Amino acid sequence: MASTSPAKIYLGSKKRVLETGDTPPAKIQKSMSRSSRLNNDSALNAAKVHPFFAKPAKPVETGPFRWESPFGATKSCLHGVNLEPKSSTKVAALDLDGTVIVQSFNGVDFRWWNKCVPGKLAELSKEGYSIVFFSNQAGLKSDLTRDKWKKKVGSIAAALPDVPFRIFAALKKDKYRKPDVGMWEELETLFAADNVEIDKSASFFVGDAAGRPKTAKREKDFHDSDKEWAAAVGIPFFTPEEYFLGEPSESKS
Template structure:
């Protein structure tokens, strides 16, 4: 038997050995970073061109949080330095104001409410063409005015992350829109139900301040608004302006002018709607928020003070506090006027029982004011300091819907001596 000279620790035969490949050739990776970008990165901030889009926030007054977003877009290369040429004769400024959503842009996905930065497209191909023409050929000052109630500038820390990130996504969307347009535009977005919200005049006031204008220096006859919230200057819908369609008739369900009282304040031909009693009593108001309850008190009871004292839960905060204060006044021999909504029988029962406890009569005054009028009154009150000494703010929608869902008309069976109905006028 022949012996093998192979090392037993070696692998089988040379057939299992694979050829050794040469090392891979190193390839040069082409950088996408331009020399200008590198130069700009190391350039001092003072030497860099300004960003075309800048953001700021504003508040209605010093006592409130910011609620207006302002984005000012100035294309790079636009000169803002004063000209050495002789000043031209002063002429009035023309302003073209546009709503944003479903006027200039719409969602690319077809969704009605969009919060993704990239989900947008022009409302119509005519939009950017006509806006550029307004600026370049007709010398209009172009502004965008938009209500953005879904954006919160001061979200709670416990708010969902999607809500907290909504502002950043919206700003990305605006930046993309304005970059494509690339003309000087200032955007104003109202995020709260305050004086900035359209069709209120707060954003218009900011526009005039930013353009260093007064109402007298604006050419109101040639200025216009395109959107869905008309004001006093010429108003067009997107279909009328961009597509040259004929205007459509629009009838409002609520017309404030229908409620203007043209009678003289000294007119005594009609009987007064309510006659105070010579006996101690409780007067219980029943009515929606902003239905005219407090105004009625000031017109018919305030001059009788201290015989009639107003009890108001907006001021005292709780019903228990109202009952306590009312009980004290009744024990002192003073009549009280309960200026609350008192929407349902269960709430009114507290006051009927207090009247029985103190041995006084209780009468009810029901304010029959329509929902549209109440909401209008609420806004007028909040925005008119002379009419709002208690500085009440605009009520949320739930204040009205909650009253409507709880409301039951008062009846004499509840224990009232009489029920007087007051219509708003």
């Protein structure tokens, strides 16, 4: 039987020979250890897929609020829902900016119009009202501003964790923009699908665009579109001061 010679390892330019059983000098051991680590790192890196070729991750839902398919031939009416709002014969309809929140143009942040607003909305929900926000948002002309506004609405929803609601937003000056009643008609269609007919005498709309003159406490209203919208729909109208704060009526004249 042929004898087996020990394996030989040649190291360095001078071809120093090590027999397989010999212990390499410390300097050589360190070099071999470093080489082993580099080989392991290379293997791990090779297993990774470059981000350019990786499949994009699916968006992560951040809460119970979601955007539904927009309405209109040009998708000019946004529609979102928080939780699972039920169709009720009683609708508490509200404008958004200047009514539920203070109007701002700084992106995602928001502030309640008054600290009583979230509690009042929770009461309406417990009383069986369908809470629906109707907002003119023709200023959202770019994808960036639209995305920021959508995030703001998501933040509002997160601050109302127990209040189901819908929101409609008119992006263009078409049939959906108040005082035209396109957004309300879409709501009626949605409710009709649930065999619910809205009782307009038991419903109402709250908005700040009431055509009021300037007073010592506030500026002149920029428009009367909210008041005119309520009249066109055929439901009672209140300003935020009247509804949330119980102040005397200025809007019925």
